[in-house]
Amino acid sequence: MHTGKECYMIKSVKNHHTCQRNMIKNRQLTAKFIGDEFLPLFKAKPHWSAKEIITAIRQKYKVIISKWLAYKAKKSAHKKLHGSMRDHYSEIGSYLNALRTANPSSTFKLETAPPGFINLDPEATCEAFFRLFVCFDGLKKGFLAGCRKVLCLDGCFLKTFLGGMLLTAVGRDANVQMYPVAWAVVEGENNDSWEWFMHELLLCLEVNDGGLSWTLISDQQKGLLNVVSLMWPYAEHRNCARHIYANWHKSFKDEELKELFWKSARAYSESDYLQAIEDMKAINPDAVEALLKQNPNWFNRCYLNTHTKCDVIVNNMAETFNGFIINARSKHIIHMLEDIRIQVMSRLVTKRTEMAARDVIICPKIQEKLEFSKAASYRCEVYPSSYQVFQVRDFDDVSVDLEKRSCTCRKWDLRGYPCKHVCAVADFLHKNAEDYVDVCYHKDTYMKAYEFSIPPLPSERYWTKINQPMDPPPIKSAPGRPKKNRKRDPHEDPKRPGRLTKHGVIMKCSNCGARGHNKRKCTEKEKTTEGGSAPKRQKKSTKKATKQSTQEATQQSTYEATQQSTLEATQQSTQEATQKSTQKGTKSSQKGINKSSQKGKRKTNQG
16 A cells, blocks of 8 residues: 555546647657567667668657667667677677587687777776687588689678678689688778688688689788788789779770770780780770789789689679678677578578589589580681691681690680580580580589588577677777768769769760860861861751751642642633533533424424
């Protein structure tokens, strides 16, 4: 029973408000309340934006909240779902112990920083998370057994408020699709992080020859370039041609230069490459000079090594894997790593099942490319030189050596599957072109890559508890006020966001066809005017006037013809009417004569 001095009991309530509803201030709508009410949505959409939260609150409760309250509600929901960040990172020890129990031969390397080392906090009492390397044994064995020694290296941002980077190493299977090998969570993309990652990858894949038979593909990240030359000194290091073109294109914006750049980069023979460079030099010598500052061995097919049977000059495989795990990257570290593990684990089984159901010898994507080469081989003429060497004539004559598995065009050497010249030789010998496809593209090789698996992992409640307290990495805040607007391109038009200016675009005159000026400043226009020949603009006006006068003349002639035909028709009708009236008068007079003659005859007879 209430012991206070005054006590009230409410017996009836009239649910009618006379005051105006306040849509901005509501003390009961707290961050905790919003987080609890929308907990399922926060679980399904971890990256739910503040703008969407504000809209949902306004539609459901008819209250307008600030974006800061939306952020607090999001933090409250995530804390309830995942606990505090310190509790979450303290579970990493238990998570890695569970992984090692299920995958004893896999590689998991955790690095922590001493207390106060990262954020320089003198009151810190426990270690802080620094880096984590992951490479499952099933992926490592499958890559070494069924994939070529080609690795695409790249880094992508993690989308939580703690930041960080995910470094990845992705291979290519026999069907030229991605095959993830290893990944690591690091503090950022710099020299130290790449050196640590490449060292762990070197140990994991047991590379002892300095990468002599390996090919690495990456963008132009300076830290990675230095690390590869230091730790993988004998490996072939290719740079992504798309990144090189993006930097080169900022200064030389021309469609013809773009076509010639890719023509030179994709040329399989050195003669085709030099011809494209000469054509480019005829258009803009400065563009060639800027392009040749890059090492041509890094991104031109004519200078690539042929031992890996790979003609790739872009880093699309790493970009594909980054897009494959884009939803996982918006979660915190344990949940992100679990999502990546489950996605890769399921993909191994899916790909193995799909390929096992196919009754083929060559992988499907390679077979499609081979059919294209077969279709182009009908133009080739084959002349045997010996049992193994042939001369093939198409637009140019090439030499095909079946024993060395080589062709002058270098496509067979570099790709590993026959070009049109080899297909023509196979048809000449009454053999199948599939017999000359490299073993790395066979179905059996593909199945070797996917015959291994990643064991499943029970949920968190079944993990052995490991007491390893750990602080999360500190939040990196840049000095000054946070920028709200995105960083604009240096040549972006401020009046039209998202549209670039014409900086670097070479004008082409529509009057004379020369480059460097437009038709308003064309000097040939005055010469042609003085010489008597009309320029294009005057020719157009002359044509227009001629066309107009022709139309007017046609209309006039049509009008005159119509008037003439009308006049003739009128005259003809008048004549016909006159003739009819004349005929009628003649007939009537003839009748009168006949009647009078008959009367005269009657009188004569009577007399």
